[in-house]
Amino acid sequence: MTTRTILLVEDNADDEALALRALRRDGLDACVEVARDGAEALEWLNARADATPGPSLPVVVLLDLKLPKVGGIEVLGAIRRHPQMAHLPVVVVTSSRESRDLAACYAERANGFVCKPVEFEAFSEAIRTVVRYWLEYNVPPPVSVGD
């Protein structure tokens, strides 16, 4: 079995460190890749999606919304427009509770929307639960599925 990956798109180094800490302590069977802005995330994803055969796509993308260069919603849109990634699981993890963000994310077919809690315990719990769900319980779509 090849190592499965999770892509964390997060520009805030503190949030990145806290998320990695939360995931590390859970002993997950996956490695975490980190992209620090939207452009980097898309570059990384596109390289994997276009390579055949090549390293597989991540199990889930944890996507922040407020990102430098290319914003989270634009990243989500680009992912959905790519034929190989139309069904790639993307969970938006953000500090924003604005209803327009919520609407925009679901309009771009996000698989989930999580508000980052301020308290660390709650934050860790949220990250761990989301990742565990996609890693352990969710059955991914068949490879042939794609627009």
Add this chain to the structure above:
Amino acid sequence: MAFYSVNGTKRNDRLTAGWLAFGYLAVACVWILMSDRLVAMVARDADVQLALQHVKGVGFVVVTAVFLYVLVLRELRARSAGESASRMLATVLRNSSDAISVLDLGGRIVAWNHGAERMYGWTEKEAEELEVRRLLPEEGQSEIEELLARIRGGEALVTYPTRRRTRDGRLVDVWLTATRVSDETGQLTGVALTEHDVTAELAASREVVRLNAELEERVRLRTRQLETANAELESFSYSVSHDLRAPLRAIDGFSRALLEDCAGQLSSTGQNYLERVTRACGRMGQLIDDLLELSRTTRAPMSVATVDLSRVAEQVASDLRATEPGREVEIRVAKDLSARADPVLLRAVMQNLVGNAWKFTSQKSVAVIEVGMECDQEGQPVYFVRDNGAGFDMQFAGKLFGPFQRLHSESEFPGTGIGLATVARIVGRHGGRVWAEGRPGEGATIRFTLSPEAG
């Protein structure tokens, strides 16, 4: 060159006069022929006949004289009355402030009143020689010909706005009324023009149009400014929601990491400090959430509906019971309370008010919260939430509804001081008002209305 009405005899009058004269001729001839025979039949004597002839002749002359007198007198009276009426009319026309003139069918000016003198600058005398084109602006030189054509075509009254040029070259806006002028036989002889100066009215209406446009422009500008301000406020609260939470999470997260990973190297005082740091982070997080909620209640679009307030209050109460199942609180919600309000915002009001009552009764052994409705003098509904909790001093009643205003210490009753400000803002958006009554240690009552008529 004057305004005298022509008292002409019409065709009918001539006919009447003709018939009268003919009748008189007939009666007189018959009388002359018949009366002599009558005299001859009545008297045989020549002297008596002569005397009767004299009486008859004198009587006839007297009767004719009386008729003549009556007729001439009537005619003279009628003429003098007509003349004085004509003079009166002429005076009115001559002195009218409107410019009144009469043109003959060739377009020559044949009458010119004082109003025309004042408006256009030519005297009555000068107007006799005046070319009518001098009065017309450059762009309307054919106006009078067209007008005469219409009058000749049978139109009795022509009226339209136009312009005139004065002696000194100014242009005057006038409202023109043209009527037919005809002679005693009904033959068209000219056209009477009444020109009313509407320069001032036009200027006023142009001013109204200009002011309206200016007002609309100002409203547009103000709307743009407000939209900009709103957009700024929105991006501000967006930044608050996103950017202020991130550093807080870092402070809280790394404090916890420190507590967990380096507990052995920290003294109990150090650990206590770190716990205080994380507690402060929690409060700050709550403060940000409450502030955002306050800003949302101001910006969110409203849709008013009939809301079952009793049900909303019961739901809020059961939520509160679920958060603290150990507490014994009696919550009395009046039956069938309904309100016209935005359902989401009204729920926020009840969450804050019943939530406050729940919080401030926490130190009472028997806590009672009451939700109900009264009517004010005008019969408008006044809703209230009453508790028997900590209460407050009425001298601070005015401070209750401002953001961050607190009457109790954080250790006594936790809170951010934004809840009642949110309530006040929501009630205000519905056009109602909110006020509070209380006594320290004896509880508080918050009352609110939801429509501008009440309270």
